[in-house]
Amino acid sequence: MIQIEKLRKIYRARGREVTAVDGVDLTVPEGEIFGVLGRSGAGKSTLLRCVNLLERPDAGRVVIDGRDLLALDGAALRRARQGIGMIHQHFGLLGSRTVAGNVAFPLEVMGVPRAERSARVAELLDLVGLTEHARAYPAQISGGQKQRVGIARALAGRPKVLLSDEATSALDPETTASILELLRDLNRRLGLTVLLITHEMDVVKRICDSAAVMREGRFTESGPVTELLARPGSELARGLFPLPPVVPRDGSTVIEVTFVGGATDQPFVSALARKYSLDVNILGGAVETIGGQRVGRLQLELPGDPLANAAQLAFLRDSGLAVEIKTPAPAPTPASEPTAASASAEEDVR
């Protein structure tokens, strides 16, 4: 389990201060995969490096498996850090050592006796599917295989927590998929808790249970992936299911409907059309399977402005769908008093 509270890291260089991590709270329950998604410079690497104290935070708490890392030092801190494995975008292998030698390296540093070390290396190489390449050198294996070595090496100390710093960013899509599958498999088999940072939506979609979007050192949204996808206005949902920009037409309402799990089984578009005798225009949409659940977004155009569609929108929401109105509500005329219906339509638009 990873618990981060009010984490802050400020870099000071040449009279300038950069707040790279600005008060982040994060909990990753044991055995979960949590992805932090963000553009370059958002603070993702700094956050990750603060979790194993490669960077010392200026404020906040980092608690791994109940141990407050910032309160430890010396041997206790070294032991705690052995419980945290890390993999990197550029693998960081030693070119002069074989695959087996690279995996043995952390065991040597830990002082594991030779016989035990060999058995452990064999076990780790088997775990990542590299037994046949034990004697190869890094220059003789592919990028995907190098990352497998990186993963085996990171698992040498039997960590409970694995940190992944853009582990698939240097790989082609097919190799990325196989490495993500391996991470998922290891997460399940070993009960590993994984915190990964990425700028690739696909990584979040494929393996993360929960995720956060990071910008300028802060989380702008965070939660279980399927929950975020169903949240109106979610940046993650927009990124995973890009829909065309809305061109509002007079006298119509454009809505984006997000559905998760059971709601996908309902023929809600035809039910809506039948119940209200409407012509519903489908402008765009996407459906995916995420975390074993069907999740999707549809962009629909309904005749009439948002106020005229209040009952239709309520019908969709009552059916368990998240509905976001993309067409601005008509401005109330100066003489008109706000009604309950117009107030709620304006709230939706915001």
Ligand SMILES: Nc1ncnc2c1ncn2[C@@H]1O[C@H](COP(=O)(O)OP(=O)(O)OP(=O)(O)O)[C@@H](O)[C@H]1O
């Ligand atoms: N050692 C450092 N000294 C000074 N500023 C730094 C240092 N490391 C990072 N920064 C600054 O902190 C901010 C966050 O950087 P960080 O590398 O954590 O972001 P990131 O989201 O991981 O981006 P990238 O994917 O490009 O690495 C950036 O403005 C960066 O310039």
